[in-house]
Amino acid sequence: MKALILVGGFGTRLRPLTLSLPKPLVDFANKPMILHQIEALKAVGVDEVVLTVNYQAEVMLNFLKDVEAKLEIKITCSRETEPMGTAGPLALARDKLVDGSGEPFFVLNSDVISEYPFKEMIEFHKAHGGEASIMVTKVDEPSKYGVVVMEETTGKVEKFVEKPKLYVGNKINAGIYLLNPSVVDKIELRPTSIEKETFPKIAAAQGLYAMVLPGFWMDIGQPRDYITGLRLYLDSLRKKCPAKLTTGPDIVGNVLVDETAKIGEGCLIGPDVAIGPGCVVESGVRLSRCTVMPGARIKKHACVSSSIIGWHSTVGQWARIENMTILGEDVHVRDEIYSNGGVVLPHKEIKSNILMPGIVM
Amino acid sequence: MESSTEEKVVAVILVGGPTKGTRFRPLSLNIPKPLFPIAGQPMVHHPISACKRIPNLAQVYLVGFYEEREFALYVSAISNELKVPVRYLREDKPHGSAGGLYHFRNLIMEDNPSHIFLLNCDVCCSFPLPEMLEAHRKYGGIGTLLVIKVSPESASQFGELVADPVTNELLHYTEKPETFVSDRINCGVYVFTPEIFTAIRDVSSQRNDTATLRRVSSYEALQPATRIPADFVRLDQDILSPLAGKKQLYTYETMDFWEQIKSPGMSLRCSELYLSQFRLTSPHILASGDGTKSAIVIGDVYIHPSAKVHPTAKIGPNVSISANARVGPGVRLISCIILDDVEIMENAVVTNAIVGWKSSIGRWSRVQAEGVYNSKLGVTILGDSVAVEDEVVVTSSIVLPNKTLNVSVQDEIIL
Numbered sequence: 001m002k003a004l005i006l007v008g009g010f011g012t013r014l015r016p017l018t019l020s021l022p023k024p025l026v027d028f029a030n031k032p033m034i035l036h037q038i039e040a041l042k043a044v045g046v047d048e049v050v051l052t053v054n055y056q057a058e059v060m061l062n063f064l065k066d067v068e069a070k071l072e073i074k075i076t077c078s079r080e081t082e083p084m085g086t087a088g089p090l091a092l093a094r095d096k097l098v099d100g101s102g103e104p105f106f107v108l109n110s111d112v113i114s115e116y117p118f119k120e121m122i123e124f125h126k127a128h129g130g131e132a133s134i135m136v137t138k139v140d141e142p143s144k145y146g147v148v149v150m151e152e153t154t155g156k157v158e159k160f161v162e163k164p165k166l167y168v169g170n171k172i173n174a175g176i177y178l179l180n181p182s183v184v185d186k187i188e189l190r191p192t193s194i195e196k197e198t199f200p201k202i203a204a205a206q207g208l209y210a211m212v213l214p215g216f217w218m219d220i221g222q223p224r225d226y227i228t229g230l231r232l233y234l235d236s237l238r239k240k241c242p243a244k245l246t247t248g249p250d251i252v253g254n255v256l257v258d259e260t261a262k263i264g265e266g267c268l269i270g271p272d273v274a275i276g277p278g279c280v281v282e283s284g285v286r287l288s289r290c291t292v293m294p295g296a297r298i299k300k301h302a303c304v305s306s307s308i309i310g311w312h313s314t315v316g317q318w319a320r321i322e323n324m325t326i327l328g329e330d331v332h333v334r335d336e337i338y339s340n341g342g343v344v345l346p347h348k349e350i351k352s353n354i355l356m357p358g359i360v361m
Numbered sequence: 362m363e364s365s366t367e368e369k370v371v372a373v374i375l376v377g378g379p380t381k382g383t384r385f386r387p388l389s390l391n392i393p394k395p396l397f398p399i400a401g402q403p404m405v406h407h408p409i410s411a412c413k414r415i416p417n418l419a420q421v422y423l424v425g426f427y428e429e430r431e432f433a434l435y436v437s438a439i440s441n442e443l444k445v446p447v448r449y450l451r452e453d454k455p456h457g458s459a460g461g462l463y464h465f466r467n468l469i470m471e472d473n474p475s476h477i478f479l480l481n482c483d484v485c486c487s488f489p490l491p492e493m494l495e496a497h498r499k500y501g502g503i504g505t506l507l508v509i510k511v512s513p514e515s516a517s518q519f520g521e522l523v524a525d526p527v528t529n530e531l532l533h534y535t536e537k538p539e540t541f542v543s544d545r546i547n548c549g550v551y552v553f554t555p556e557i558f559t560a561i562r563d564v565s566s567q568r569n570d571t572a573t574l575r576r577v578s579s580y581e582a583l584q585p586a587t588r589i590p591a592d593f594v595r596l597d598q599d600i601l602s603p604l605a606g607k608k609q610l611y612t613y614e615t616m617d618f619w620e621q622i623k624s625p626g627m628s629l630r631c632s633e634l635y636l637s638q639f640r641l642t643s644p645h646i647l648a649s650g651d652g653t654k655s656a657i658v659i660g661d662v663y664i665h666p667s668a669k670v671h672p673t674a675k676i677g678p679n680v681s682i683s684a685n686a687r688v689g690p691g692v693r694l695i696s697c698i699i700l701d702d703v704e705i706m707e708n709a710v711v712t713n714a715i716v717g718w719k720s721s722i723g724r725w726s727r728v729q730a731e732g733v734y735n736s737k738l739g740v741t742i743l744g745d746s747v748a749v750e751d752e753v754v755v756t757s758s759i760v761l762p763n764k765t766l767n768v769s770v771q772d773e774i775i776l
Contacts (some may be wrong), residue, residue: 011362054606114640190538257551266691266707266708268724268725284673284690284691284707284708285708286708286724286725286752288752299712300691301691301692301693301708301725303725303727303752305752307730317693318708320710320711320727320754322754336693336695336710336712338727338729338754338756340754340771353731355756355771
């Protein structure tokens with residue numbers, strides 16, 4: 001079985017992290033974002049994953065060679081020479097997706113994290129017999145997104161309404177599809193939107209069905225949602241596989257600490273914290289609602305909350321980092337410094353307080 | 362020939378009263394400003410201590426209009442400690458800076474002093490009193506003022522004066538002028554001979570005469586009375602200005618530091634100045650430590666003997682910790698005054714702040730400001746019994762007594 005992951009572009013919303021690595025390789029819960037998806041696909045029997053990229057493909061491929069070997073799954077890249085939208089990449093990858101077997105293939109948006117209920121989706125797709133299945137998720141403010149209007153019992157999709165002014169429904173496109181190969185025939189090789197052009201055609205022909213995504217869903221393409229997403233993910237991990245979470249006297253709530261990370265004495269870690277490989281957290285440190293990327297060091301008595309600390313960065317003694325501070329790669333915050341929402345580009349030293357949210361180049 | 366009865370010196374320190382010094386709130390809500398601790402000692406301790414260096418000092422009088430009981434305890438304690446007789450004299454009402462001196466002239470002259478020092482309690486300087494006295498004797502006038510050179514921009518906040526560069530005579534004096542007169546200003550420290558009382562009395566009686574004249578005109582009697590009472594004599598406008606240029610008053614210039622402690626933020630600055638002075642005059646008062654048996658100490662730090670500071674804390678520079686305060690493990694204190702009975706819990710950070718009596722600072726919390734001493738929110742002030750909960754950040758704010766902060770605040774005044 002095959003899958004296509006739409007990786008696309010520059011990941012500008014997740015800067016400064018994406019200045020160092022392409023977005024799919026940015027760690028989330030101590031694992032590159034895209035690896036969460038690839039592992040879940042492998043678990044339902046997908047044997048080939050195609051990534052559509054238009055940026056830093058070489059960096060991606062190097063990383064993916066390791067994954068190929070470890071997971072025994074084939075990974076290839078499909079290069080977009082110009083942005084192809086959300087449907088164009090499928091046409092571009094036609095040769096890889098349409099292999100004559102008639103098996104449906106998955107299409108995922110690389111920014112999406114969820115419980116990836118692929119097995120249930122395959123069963124749903126077989127049951128309704130339509131050409132395409134789409135996962136939808138319920139949101140509080142549908143008008144921010146594209147709403148999928150569907151029949152409640154069968155899930156048959158009637159139409160898509162982009163950012164509706166009046167309430168038409170509360171289910172939005174979750175960015176996970178299961179499509180028959182025939183769908184690719186309907187897509188022209190040019191920049192195309194799957195929601196605006198392809199799906200409406202299929203829906204008109206009564207062939208598109210929507211399944212409500214069980215469990216959590218988050219588009220972690222920007223820092224605030226990344227941090228919320230971690231909370232949802234760890235919450236889900238506690239329900240499904242609590243042994244993976246870290247416990248201990250200094251731990252409160254859901255916390256994930258890589259086995260190669262070191263934590264000092266007298267700390268208080270959690271809730272909703274991920275500490276990556278090779279990190280050092282010295283004694284007397286307080287961490288809450290934050291991600292510490294691989295190789296970073298948090299020095300004694302520091303306090304970090306609701307922030308992301310980039311690879312190999314350091315947070316100085318008694319420093320206070322909070323309120324959506326994002327430190328890029330190799331950023332060094334001096335002792336006793338305060339950062340309130342600073343967004344710091346890679347390879348910088350922070351020597352004076354950041355009192356109000358802002359960018360430090 | 363020096364006879365001990367002839368050369369006695371009396372010092373008078375003006376301490377003001379509750380209606381003066383409202384700029385010092387909220388710190389002065391619970392304690393008279395002169396008793397607020399600077400560098401570990403009450404503000405008034407520093408001029409009193411300086412008076413001790415005057416040869417043949419007979420008596421120190423604190424003159425103000427606070428209730429007697431507010432100063433009773435302090436006065437007897439400081440007399441014992443410094444072995445200097447100190448007495449508090451209460452004015453029944455404000456008489457002005459010179460009027461207060463005059464009001465108690467009989468008491469002051471009891472010891473037949475040859476010279477009388479007059480100091481303002483909220484002046485922060487090195488108090489070169491013996492040197493001033495010597496200079497004053499040479500000049501032979503009725504008074505000598507301590508003066509200092511400041512930046513032309515800031516001079517207009519003070520009394521500006523002009524002095525003869527050779528004789529040091531005071532030629533001209535004007536209080537808070539609108540236009541630039543001079544960059545030399547009046548420090549608020551003076552030494553006088555007893556003839557000063559005559560000068561004050563002359564001003565008083567002149568006023569009385571004018572007052573009598575005024576009563577003649579019924580038209581004027583109907584005008585709203587902003588007339589100053591005859592016994593309210595201000596030293597600057599009423600004595601110094603008129604006597605300037607008459608070979609009666611002289612100046613002594615100090616090259617050391619000088620500040621006025623008008624706002625809470627300035628008390629932190631003056632604490633810094635006095636602590637650095639202790640480093641020179643009495644370094645044994647200051648704390649030291651390298652993290653092994655006692656906390657790491659950087660720069661000039663005062664820790665009261667009864668305070669407890671965990672060895673893993675790092676303190677300084679410019680920190681004063683008062684009696685019975687408790688500083689927990691991993692705490693960082695920079696440029697701050699920690700008052701009595703304060704409790705600071707693990708890993709908290711306090712910088713550019715004054716933490717009021719009995720307050721508590723939670724774990725990993727942060728009390729901070731930018732440290733601009735004379736700006737309103739330049740130093741964070743926590744009144745007494747303020748509780749800052751764990752992990753809360755208090756930035757550039759003033760918090761009145763008995764408040765609990767469970768969310769972070771910035772640039773606010775919390776009533």
